[in-house]
Amino acid sequence: MDGRVVRVRTILLEDAPALLALHRRLSPDSRYLRFFSAGAALEAEVRRLARPSGPDHVSLLVEEGDDVLAAGSYERVDATHADFALVVDDDHHGEGLGTLLLEHLAAAARRAGITELIGDVLANNAAMLRVSGDLAPGVARRLGSDSGTVQVRVPTLPDEAALAAVGVRDRTAAHHSLRPLLTPASVAVIGAGRRPGGIGHEVLAALRAGGYTGALYAVNPHAQEVCGLVAHPTVAATGAAVDLAVVAVPAAAVPDVVRQCCAAGVRAAVILSAGVDPLTQSEIVRHARRHGMRIVGPNCLGVVNTDPAVRLTATFAAAPPVAGGLAVASQSGAVGVAILDAAARCGIGISGFVSLGNKADVSGNDLLAYWYDDPATRAVALYLESFGNPRRFAWVARAIARRKPVLAVKSGRSEGGQRAGASHTAAAAATDSTVAALFEQAGVIRTDTLGELLDTVRVLVDQPLAAGHRLAVVGNAGGLNALAADAAETAALTVPALSPACVERLGVSGTAAANPVDLGAEATPEALAGAIRAVARSGEADLLLVTFVSTRTNDCGATLAAVGAAVDDCPQLPVAVVVVGAADAPGSLGARRVPVFDLPEPAVLAMGRAARYAAWRREPVGDRPALRDVDHGTARGIVQRALAAGGGWQPADVARSLLACYGVPVVDTRTAADADEAVRLADAISYPVAVKAAAPEVVHKSDIGAVWLGLADGAAVRRAYRAIGMAVGAARPAVTVQPMADPGVELVAGVAHDPLFGSLVMVGLGGVHTDLLGDRTLRLLPLTDHDASAMWRGLRGAPLLTGYRGAPPADTAALEDLLLRLGRLAEDFPEVAELDLNPVLAGPDGCAAVDVKLRLAPVGSEPDPYLRHLLRQTAGTP
Numbered sequence: 001m002d003g004r005v006v007r008v009r010t011i012l013l014e015d016a017p018a019l020l021a022l023h024r025r026l027s028p029d030s031r032y033l034r035f036f037s038a039g040a041a042l043e044a045e046v047r048r049l050a051r052p053s054g055p056d057h058v059s060l061l062v063e064e065g066d067d068v069l070a071a072g073s074y075e076r077v078d079a080t081h082a083d084f085a086l087v088v089d090d091d092h093h094g095e096g097l098g099t100l101l102l103e104h105l106a107a108a109a110r111r112a113g114i115t116e117l118i119g120d121v122l123a124n125n126a127a128m129l130r131v132s133g134d135l136a137p138g139v140a141r142r143l144g145s146d147s148g149t150v151q152v153r154v155p156t157l158p159d160e161a162a163l164a165a166v167g168v169r170d171r172t173a174a175h176h177s178l179r180p181l182l183t184p185a186s187v188a189v190i191g192a193g194r195r196p197g198g199i200g201h202e203v204l205a206a207l208r209a210g211g212y213t214g215a216l217y218a219v220n221p222h223a224q225e226v227c228g229l230v231a232h233p234t235v236a237a238t239g240a241a242v243d244l245a246v247v248a249v250p251a252a253a254v255p256d257v258v259r260q261c262c263a264a265g266v267r268a269a270v271i272l273s274a275g276v277d278p279l280t281q282s283e284i285v286r287h288a289r290r291h292g293m294r295i296v297g298p299n300c301l302g303v304v305n306t307d308p309a310v311r312l313t314a315t316f317a318a319a320p321p322v323a324g325g326l327a328v329a330s331q332s333g334a335v336g337v338a339i340l341d342a343a344a345r346c347g348i349g350i351s352g353f354v355s356l357g358n359k360a361d362v363s364g365n366d367l368l369a370y371w372y373d374d375p376a377t378r379a380v381a382l383y384l385e386s387f388g389n390p391r392r393f394a395w396v397a398r399a400i401a402r403r404k405p406v407l408a409v410k411s412g413r414s415e416g417g418q419r420a421g422a423s424h425t426a427a428a429a430a431t432d433s434t435v436a437a438l439f440e441q442a443g444v445i446r447t448d449t450l451g452e453l454l455d456t457v458r459v460l461v462d463q464p465l466a467a468g469h470r471l472a473v474v475g476n477a478g479g480l481n482a483l484a485a486d487a488a489e490t491a492a493l494t495v496p497a498l499s500p501a502c503v504e505r506l507g508v509s510g511t512a513a514a515n516p517v518d519l520g521a522e523a524t525p526e527a528l529a530g531a532i533r534a535v536a537r538s539g540e541a542d543l544l545l546v547t548f549v550s551t552r553t554n555d556c557g558a559t560l561a562a563v564g565a566a567v568d569d570c571p572q573l574p575v576a577v578v579v580v581g582a583a584d585a586p587g588s589l590g591a592r593r594v595p596v597f598d599l600p601e602p603a604v605l606a607m608g609r610a611a612r613y614a615a616w617r618r619e620p621v622g623d624r625p626a627l628r629d630v631d632h633g634t635a636r637g638i639v640q641r642a643l644a645a646g647g648g649w650q651p652a653d654v655a656r657s658l659l660a661c662y663g664v665p666v667v668d669t670r671t672a673a674d675a676d677e678a679v680r681l682a683d684a685i686s687y688p689v690a691v692k693a694a695a696p697e698v699v700h701k702s703d704i705g706a707v708w709l710g711l712a713d714g715a716a717v718r719r720a721y722r723a724i725g726m727a728v729g730a731a732r733p734a735v736t737v738q739p740m741a742d743p744g745v746e747l748v749a750g751v752a753h754d755p756l757f758g759s760l761v762m763v764g765l766g767g768v769h770t771d772l773l774g775d776r777t778l779r780l781l782p783l784t785d786h787d788a789s790a791m792w793r794g795l796r797g798a799p800l801l802t803g804y805r806g807a808p809p810a811d812t813a814a815l816e817d818l819l820l821r822l823g824r825l826a827e828d829f830p831e832v833a834e835l836d837l838n839p840v841l842a843g844p845d846g847c848a849a850v851d852v853k854l855r856l857a858p859v860g861s862e863p864d865p866y867l868r869h870l871l872r873q874t875a876g877t878p
Contacts, residue, residue, distance in 0.1 A: 005292040008104050011059040016050045018068040027090055033125045034087050049073055058108045062097050065290050072101040074109055074117055079633055082109055084117040107864050110156040113636050117154040167399050174369035180267035181294055182305050182352060184243035186215040187314060188235050190257055191248035192226045199272055200248035202316045203302060210313030210320050215240060236264040244268045246314050251275035258284050262291035270314055271297035285360050300357030301333035306350055307376055324349010325378030325461045327371045329364050331356045331385045342454050347587030351376040363388045365396050372400045379461050381453055382408040389863035390757045394442045394780055401443035405460045405613055407453050408444050410435050434757050437778035443616045445609050455606035458595035463574040465614035468542035469493050472535045473516035475547025476523040480578060481516030484545055484600040491608025502538040506531050525555065525562035536570035543607050544573050547600060550581035564590035574610060576603040622786025627824055635661035639829050639856060647856045649696035652736055655854035662825045664818060665848040670737050675721040679714040681737040687712050691720040694734040696853045710740060741850055744843030745800045745810055751826040751835040755862055759826035761819060765797045766839035783823030788816040801842060810842040818847055833857040
């Protein structure tokens with residue numbers, strides 16, 4: 001956790017000599033604590049570790065460069081448990097390597113279906129007990145069979161306490177790792193040319209002009225002096241310990257420069273150079289990681305830290321930003337320039353700026369972890385074109401959004417509808433819908449444009465959070481007030497009438513005091529300021545918008561000064577001001593820096609986004625409740641047998657059996673291979689019955705005449721069977737026979753798996769309304785009880801579930817339980833590629849799925865949200 005870059009990988013047979021050397025370096029005390037004996041057979045232990053990893057055995061090592069620092073393994077003892085063991089070099093105790101290894105072992109075990117790692121530890125092995133405690137404060141411990149040992153039991157799926165501990169370690173590591181990049185004590189600009197206008201020259205000039213507080217070096221083998229600094233032929237020739245290298249050389253020279261930096265012990269590099277091909281980029285990153293060096297770029301604009309103790313302006317952007325509370329990460333240099341330029345024009349101060357470029361190494365996730373604890377950063381703005389590990393983003397962003405706003409513009413929205421599977425759930429989980437679900441769950445404020453993002457930042461950065469959604473509008477312009485009130489509806493804000501007591505304090509009569517409060521064009525500065533104070537102190541508004549139209553008959557300067565003083569007297573409310581008709585209107589007013597807008601609609605929409613974020617902050621985090629009646633072992637057998645048979649769309653009985661393992665209620669369903677069997681099943685069920693095509697690949701069965709309902713006798717069943725055969729083009733189609741279900745609200749629910757984002761759970765209006773209305777919500781895993789409740793409450797059709805127009809309300813607790821069980825199934829089995837329950841009938845006595853479609857597929861190597869690891873990316877890699 002000291003920020004050094006180490007590699008965790010599977011142990012190979014050729015690692016045996018290094019592993020043996022590691023064990024031989026252990027002190028006698030360390031050997032005793034590891035093996036319960038000082039005379040352990042080290043060669044046998046190394047052979048155990050070096051044998052090939054498989055479903056029942058995994059062994060990992062930690063290496064830094066060519067040095068093996070630690071090793072660990074687990075051995076399966078039954079279907080869901082495995083024994084684990086760790087060893088760490090004596091010289092590297094206390095550095096977090098054991099905890100890191102245990103994290104990776106738990107992840108590997110989780111993928112293998114193991115739910116718990118078990119280790120016997122000597123009672124006096126304080127270091128190992130600390131490692132397990134670091135991994136999760138709630139790790140179970142009990143005395144072993146020998147009173148001198150303690151049995152440690154580590155769940156492989158982290159709970160909230162474990163995730164909180166992971167978050168602390170993650171942020172600590174990020175801070176240490178990125179300090180040389182963002183708070184370097186020394187910077188070398190490599191490729192600093194003598195002539196102004198070149199990238200290297202301009203970055204060096206910007207660093208000098210910005211007053212960088214550390215040691216600054218110019219590296220140019222063809223010059224003696226650049227920007228008044230002595231030029232050195234290489235970074236090593238500076239003779240100094242360089243924290244950060246800013247690389248501005250031709251693409252072909254970048255690999256050699258990176259090797260020189262690694263050899264000289266440079267700890268971070270910003271590669272401005274464009275044109276580095278993907279293969280070369282991968283080699284550069286691989287070499288840098290072997291030497292513990294972090295990289296931003298290539299093909300980036302640079303980095304900025306406005307902290308007065310640092311004043312780092314390592315960028316060739318036109319103008320340095322002013323100091324403030326907004327941290328910015330942009331995947332595009334051009335968009336980064338646009339954000340900095342717009343921020344300067346509207347008075348938004350910047351705490352830090354990182355142009356990510358190709359994201360070869362340092363990612364937005366790293367920066368979010370770093371800015372979490374940065375006291376200068378009060379909000380974070382992101383421009384994203386792709387995700388490296390969106391599952392980790394969701395987890396990290398949710399943590400930081402709980403303490404400071406995170407805003408994002410994500411490009412590529414128009415491609416969202418291109419991905420669709422053969423189920424309603426997969427079609428709903430298209431790329432942009434998935435991104436929207438990710439942002440909503442993580443509390444990220446998503447905007448369509450950069451302008452909207454900056455508008456919202458202005459409302460949030462220097463102001464308190466809104467306590468609710470009530471907007472008061474006060475001003476001297478009735479037309480602007482009316483436009484603001486109209487915009488409030490779009491922004492999900494209310495504009496309530498003010499109480500008689502508040503109106504009396506305003507001293508305004510009639511509809512002018514109704515809210516919006518129209519003081520009239522002749523309003524004096526004192527009148528406007530008094531109205532602002534009266535409304536703000538009334539407790540009847542959560543947000544305040546002030547409108548002012550400057551004319552030849554009023555004193556613009558005096559009025560704006562009065563408004564600024566008034567809003568400073570009301571620090572409890574977020575405020576925005578709209579000024580029209582003033583050619584030189586300021587960007588903000590008062591010591592609070594209340595933002596000034598030139599039109600009411602952008603101001604109100606920004607306030608609406610801020611209010612929704614504040615509401616999200618007030619919501620409980622939620623828990624992953626314990627679910628009864630889950631048979632994980634039987635479910636794993638069903639999935640493994642189905643995958644061994646080729647996977648794909650599964651017969652209805654397989655889908656129902658898997659759902660039964662997780663307690664998901666399904667209407668009694670039986671499958672018939674011919675008409676006679678269909679009649680026998682219908683007779684056994686009792687009439688009326690429903691008969692449907694059993695083919696799982698058919699999505700809209702009712703559209704083609706493959707669903708027959710309310711069949712009263714055997715003859716009707718035979719007619720339905722023949723009609724279904726004609727609809728699907730089969731002489732003897734497989735059909736399902738069901739009793740007619742009790743009426744209820746028709747919903748659709750399901751799971752779709754994305755290799756990058758993970759599994760999503762969906763619920764929406766079902767039956768024939770599914771595609772027509774598109775009323776559905778999505779959530780990523782893990783699903784909490786709060787998520788399950790928010791999912792159905794977020795439907796436009798939610799009133800149908802709560803007793804619309806006198807209908808009996810549905811059992812929403814049962815619906816939430818169904819969604820949680822689907823989420824746990826998806827969490828345990830990412831092999832569930834598509835699961836579609838349509839319809840799900842939700843009624844007063846519970847809910848049950850009527851039709852079920854299931855597709856299983858093997859899962860390859862996918863991102864793990866809980867592991868600390870650096871993604872090896874190339875240009876264009878998502």
